Amino acid sequence: MRKLLFAHALLPEGWRRDVLVTLDGTGRIAGVAPDSDGGERHDAIAIPGLPNLHSHAFQRGMAGLAEQAGPAEDSFWTWREVMYRFLAHLTPDDVEAIATLAYAEMLEGGFTRVGEFHYLHHDPEGRPYANPAEMAERIAAAARATGIQLTLLPCFYAHGEAGGAPPLPGQRRFLNERDGFARLLEGSRRAIAGLEGATFGAAPHSLRAATFEEIHDITAMLRAGEPLHIHAAEQVKEVEACRAILGQPPIAALLDSVGLDARWCLIHSTHGTPRELADLARAGAVVGLCPVTESNLGDGIFAALPYRDAADDSSIGRFGVGTDSNILIGAADELRTMEYAQRLAHRTRNALAPRGASTARTLWEGALAGGTQALAAGPAGITPGAWADLLLLDPAHPALAARDGDRWLDALVFASRTSPIRDVLVRGRRVVEAGRHPLRAAAEARVAAVLARILAA
Numbered sequence: 152m153r154k155l156l157f158a159h160a161l162l163p164e165g166w167r168r169d170v171l172v173t174l175d176g177t178g179r180i181a182g183v184a185p186d187s188d189g190g191e192r193h194d195a196i197a198i199p200g201l202p203n204l205h206s207h208a209f210q211r212g213m214a215g216l217a218e219q220a221g222p223a224e225d226s227f228w229t230w231r232e233v234m235y236r237f238l239a240h241l242t243p244d245d246v247e248a249i250a251t252l253a254y255a256e257m258l259e260g261g262f263t264r265v266g267e268f269h270y271l272h273h274d275p276e277g278r279p280y281a282n283p284a285e286m287a288e289r290i291a292a293a294a295r296a297t298g299i300q301l302t303l304l305p306c307f308y309a310h311g312e313a314g315g316a317p318p319l320p321g322q323r324r325f326l327n328e329r330d331g332f333a334r335l336l337e338g339s340r341r342a343i344a345g346l347e348g349a350t351f352g353a354a355p356h357s358l359r360a361a362t363f364e365e366i367h368d369i370t371a372m373l374r375a376g377e378p379l380h381i382h383a384a385e386q387v388k389e390v391e392a393c394r395a396i397l398g399q400p401p402i403a404a405l406l407d408s409v410g411l412d413a414r415w416c417l418i419h420s421t422h423g424t425p426r427e428l429a430d431l432a433r434a435g436a437v438v439g440l441c442p443v444t445e446s447n448l449g450d451g452i453f454a455a456l457p458y459r460d461a462a463d464d465s466s467i468g469r470f471g472v473g474t475d476s477n478i479l480i481g482a483a484d485e486l487r488t489m490e491y492a493q494r495l496a497h498r499t500r501n502a503l504a505p506r507g508a509s510t511a512r513t514l515w516e517g518a519l520a521g522g523t524q525a526l527a528a529g530p531a532g533i534t535p536g537a538w539a540d541l542l543l544l545d546p547a548h549p550a551l552a553a554r555d556g557d558r559w560l561d562a563l564v565f566a567s568r569t570s571p572i573r574d575v576l577v578r579g580r581r582v583v584e585a586g587r588h589p590l591r592a593a594a595e596a597r598v599a600a601v602l603a604r605i606l607a608a
């Protein structure tokens with residue numbers, strides 16, 4: 152058994168010194184002993200890596216390409232047009248290249264697992280590839296190459312609007328009927344077989360793209376405990392369409408007609424009403440917040456304070472964070488943006504921490520617990536049975552120097568221009584060294600070539 156000794160570590164019970172972490176042969180933690188010596192010594196501050204519970208990896212390739220004002224008012228819906236035009240050109244090789252870069256950046260940025268909400272399935276004409284799970288294979292290949300832990304969530308997409316309206320031409324690469332989706336799921340399971348640490352679930356895209364009946368059928372295709380993710384209440388127009396067509400806003404409709412529980416993760420939930428958020432908190436589902444993307448798309452601000460008040464303890468309520476469009480990738484960026492949105496909306500400070508607590512630690516531990524639940528990757532944290540997915544912070548980094556304990560995390564989240572994340576371990580194996588992923592340079596070059604080709608098309 153390997154033994155790693157960290158100068159400092161954040162354990163579930165708090166900060167401890169000289170923490171000896173024993174790993175089993177698979178990279179899970181077998182034992183944790185503070186105030187120890189021996190083992191392979193790291194002069195580092197070890198904290199748990201965060202799960203990134205919501206990514207569309209291919210969108211990393213179009214980051215920054217939708218920031219010019221159009222002829223009319225821009226919105227999520229005009230951004231979506233740019234995204235549809237971009238993906239019309241992507242080949243499986245392109246997707247693997249972009250996902251490799253995105254996953255290398257996630258590891259450098261503090262995420263050790265990604266939940267890939269995977270909806271780009273078919274060729275540009277909308278025909279399935281010879282292997283219907285070709286694109287899932289490419290996502291798995293990118294995870295394998297970079298070393299990030301993968302939760303693959305193949306996405307079901309069949310319609311263009313709530314109530315089963317026909318899809319748009321720009322959506323043809325996403326579409327499946329039930330039997331096709333069942334084949335895709337089986338192929339996707341094979342794609343991650345042999346990928347150590349991988350977990351699996353499914354993602355009915357939204358109530359625009361899937362009917363209640365289809366969601367029931369998809370749920371029945373999964374095994375016990377496998378998670379379900381869905382976009383909900385991201386946009387006011389989406390909520391209004393849902394009210395008009397289904398008679399209820401999306402979260403209430405899902406609660407009443409699908410039945411939500413701890414297997415579910417509702418991505419965004421931006422425009423959930425206090426009543427819906429209270430019911431969601433009681434159901435034990437996770438809210439998947441994507442604060443950087445939600446800011447970029449102008450979605451709105453999640454009602455974190457009513458959600459917290461509805462939770463049955465002093466926590467914020469079950470939540471995790473995701474990088475979604477991957478416009479910018481970083482765990483600290485997501486948590487900082489989440490907190491700053493609340494500060495701006497409520498003209499307050501330390502909006503999300505209980506009295507006397509560190510904001511960064513509150514958010515880090517909340518996103519760790521909720522993200523781990525949503526990706527069925529438990530247990531969470533530096534504790535026996537959990538994967539040894541660790542960030543090793545540099546105690547000599549200028550942003551961390553002369554600080555200790557929670558102030559290290561506050562500096563990491565709020566006050567570092569350069570990252571204090573020195574090394575990253577996944578299943579105990581080092582995948583980022585001195586802040587750099589070894590595949591980054593090669594992945595950047597491949598993605599630059601993909602972009603040059605697409606922008607010239």
Ligand SMILES: [Zn+2]
Pocket residue numbers: 205207268382418475476
């Ligand atoms: Zn999304």
